[in-house]
Amino acid sequence: MDHKLLLLFSIFTFVLFYNPTNSNAVQLNTLNIDSILATNELVMVNFYADWCRFSNLLAPIWDEAATLIAKSFPIPGKVVLAKVDCDAEGGIATRYHITKYPTLKIFRNGQVTKKEYRGQRSAEAMLAFVKKQMEDPVKEFKTGDKIEPAARAVIGVFASRLTPEYDTYRKAATSLKDDCSFYFKVEALDHNLEAKGVLTEAALSDVPPPSIEFVSNNEHIPYSGDFTMSAMTQFLQPLCIPLVREITFENAEELSEEGLPFLILFHRPSDSKSKQEFSNLVNRELREEKQNVNFLTADGEKFSHPLHHLGKSDKDLPLLAIDSFRHMYLFPKYEDSLVPGKVLQFLKDLYSGKLHREFHYGPDATQQAAIDGSNSQPVIITAPPESTFKKLAPSRNRYTLLRDEL
Secondary structure, three states, X not given: OHHHHHHHHHHHHHHHHOOOOOOOOEEOOOOOHHHHHHOOOEEEEEEEOOOXXXXXXXXXXXXXHHHHHHHHOOOOOOEEEEEEEOOOOHHHHHHOOOOEEOEXXXXXXXXXXXXXXXXXXXXXXXXXXXXXXXXXXXXXXXXXXXXXXXXXXXXXXXXXXXXXXXXXXXXXXXXXXXXXXXXXXXXXXXXXXXXXXXXXXXXXXXXXXXXXXXXXXXXXXXXXXXXXXXXHHHHHXXXXXXXXXXXXXXXXXXXXXOOOOEEEEEEOOOOHHHHHHHHHHHHHHHHHHOOOOEEEEEEOOOOHHHHHHOOOOHHHOOEEEEEOOOEEEEOOOHHHHHOOOHHHXXXXXXXXXXXXXXXXXXXXXXXXXXXXXXXXXXXXXXXXXXXXXXXXXXOOOOEEHHHHOO
């Protein structure tokens, strides 16, 4: 009976981790994907299609990268490079909304991240990327250290880095390290004991339980949940990821792929006043719109091209605009953004199509009559300028179902 069970277990394991190529890149399917994602800290997945030319160009590079990474991270549970044949595994492709080939997604502790891999397509570059991702993001917080007031930081107090609670904290930090700074304090335990890898229940019995605190702008928010990945991430994510983000040429592609219109404050590099006013406005009046729009600030000198399309220059800063990825719409007067409800109505006019309609045909007849006291018909005016940020969207050098099937 034991031999039969062993045989069945061997067959199951073979099917689960079967890789039909000689590559170290694991072939994912419906049987093994959840297990592999859940049991590894970092998984990079190449979603490809055999008939796609770009997928075929990447395939040998991906396999070479998998071999290099497997040698650099031989300990199980750390890093895996994997791949999904989207024709054979259509359900997986649908699950992760794959419409372009190849798409290189990154999974952290079982959860897909917003960022895709968009670095150089070479095995060496991918290895360097993985090494950077696997660096410990948690720094020790020592007596006398201070947190910058404007920073978003998380401080964890632990008996030792060898505790399971600290390991969970470290994993949560790897997922949010781009948005928050993470620190730890070792509480009342001899570091020499930890350095020797000796950690006993007796040693832990005299120290306080672990604690976590979010710190920003002199605000301290203690964590009271369980020390599990899901609970900790649920607490930290909305605190670490700000409502208002700065758009740069480096992150524009990532932000555009989120698919939400941009409400952008264009400002001078030295202008912190308008940035604070915009942040206060978003937090005060527009928080409920975060599912519908991305709130961004942009250096108006670096992003002079969008200003030119709006008929403006750096002399007109600061100013507010919406980029819908079809057109750009200028908020008429920046000073009016300080009037309660004005910017919210600007967004509502975008959702309803009113901004687009009025740019083409002028104000509604009733509005025009109220303005000039007449019953004149709307006058056709200049169309809004086309979106400039859509040009910073993901590269067209990938086969996409949304474009190439048309």
